Amino acid sequence: MAWRALKREGWEPDGSADRPPSGRFNGALPPLPRPRACAPLPCWERCGPAAGRCIKQCRGEKHRGRPPVRAFVGEQAVNASGADEESGRPCSAPDPPKGGYQVTGVFMKNWDPLDEQGACSIDRDCEDAYRVCQKLDIPFHQVSYVKEYWNEVFSDLLKEYELGRTPNPDIVCNKHIKFNYFLHYAMDNLGADAIATGHYARTSLEDEEVFQQKHTKRPQRLFRNRFEVRNTVKLLQGADLFKDQTFFLSQISQDALRKTIFPLGDLTKNFVKKIAAEHGLHHVLKKKESMGVCFIGERNFENFLLEYLEPQPGNFVSIEDKKVMGTHKGWFLYTIGQRARLAGLRDAWFVVDKDVSTGDVFVAPSTDHPALYRDLLRTNRVHWIAEEPPAELVRDKMMECHFRFRHQMALVPCVLTLNQDGSVWVTLVKPARAITPGQFAAFYKGDECLGSGKILRIGPSVYTMQQGKNREEGPKKEEIDEIEPAT
Secondary structure, eight states: OEEEOOOOSSOOOOGGGGSOOSSOOOSOOOOOOOOOOOSSSOOOSOBOTTTOSBOOOOSSOOOOSOOOOOOEEEEOSOOTTOOGGGGSGGGGOSOHHHHTOOOEEEEEEOOOGGGSSSOOOHHHHHHHHHHHHHHHTOOEEEEEOHHHHIIIIIHHHHHHHHTTOOOOHHHHHIIIIIIIIHHHHHHHTSOOSEEEEOOSEEESSOHHHHHTSOOOOOOOOSSOOTTSOOOOOOEEEOSSTTTOOGGGGTTOOHHHHHTEEOTTTTSOHHHHHHHHHHTTOHHHHTSOOOOSBTTTBSSOHHHHHHTTSOOOOEEEEETTTOOEEEEESOGGGOOTTOEEOOTTOOSOEEEEEEETTTTEEEEESSTTOGGGEEEEEEESSOEETTSSOOHHHHHHSEEEEEEESSTTOOOEEEEEEEOTTSOEEEEEEEEEETOOTTSEEEEEETTEEEEEEEEEEEOOBHHHHHHHHHHHHHHHHHHHHHHSOOO
16 A cells, blocks of 8 residues: 655645545546636646646645645555554544645555465455545555566565575565555656655654655666765664564665655554544454565465475475474475474474475474574675665674564674675574574664675574584593593
């Protein structure tokens, strides 16, 4: 869901014209009536190409230069996966004179429910989004990125699973779809000056400063112009640290961050729910928070993946004695740390490693088994929010900071070692559970999210280190026994 807002100049919207007919929505809205003629001069403002309305509004006075136009398009109310945390921003936008913005809701359709068997919640979410716009008396639009999502997010997801890794499509979707294609659509087609999303995050810019940022298409270069003076915008954690979503934003570009407002950044989830209730958005409050894949929703993920990937039968193998514990339909159906439901066993076993070459999935008999813990990993080339690695890391080739590889995971102290190719080795102060290739390692300094890199390699587990240590100590004891036999 997205929103656009323009600085109001005493204009009262005609709510009936902002609403499409009942039933399915195709994104096309009837044009609003033009404002009252205020002078013999025709209105010179450009009409929004998608909205079909005249942006210039006045109070019967003559035109005295171009009026201040400020717009933002935001992705609140409900997103296509039905996330409840995305429901807050329109609740703070129903009274335009206070906010000073004209808001337009735009629903992004990134998945075609006809592409697979089973139910998809996109149509229901779209109707929920429309009802929010109707309640707040703001325009509603749709935009489809089904093709782009398939090519740049879902295809990557399938490839990662085939390689034995566990991808994070939400981060990839934000990078390529929401803060790329949608951002440019909002700026170029809707004439928006900024976008706003319902993420619990903040930036170092005040809202008014966002509207002062120029939206220009910079030429694609291999290297950034180091003589270009740019005031870097920082991505900061939200006030509600439990709901903080900077992890999902750790791959977005500096240009996108400059044109984005996070209205929920200084609010808590409970306060947002109160605002929603005050404005009668009860149908949104009843929705459960989505735990499914971005824009695909919640479903039986094993069956879903098997619709796109061929089954690759293999064995569950005990990490301790290499005993075969059962069979599976494919290693890509399991991720490190996940419970492996083994037929005929009452005790819980957990996935600790995978071997793509043999199809074996290694399991251990405890959720805290040492085979689940590691203290070393390597990423691909890190995406830094500031476009450059931190000065300390460039200067010393090492830097202390914190990181997480899962949303809502407690930040873990670590040391980064910069490699020549832009990747980093991450050495943890304390081993962490279930570090998973394919996930993103997001790095933090204080409340600033510095960026992230995809985890490509992981170091040996604590269990492997213990086994190696035991093997080294074993022969030494035998040698001592030979010299001084026990009596």
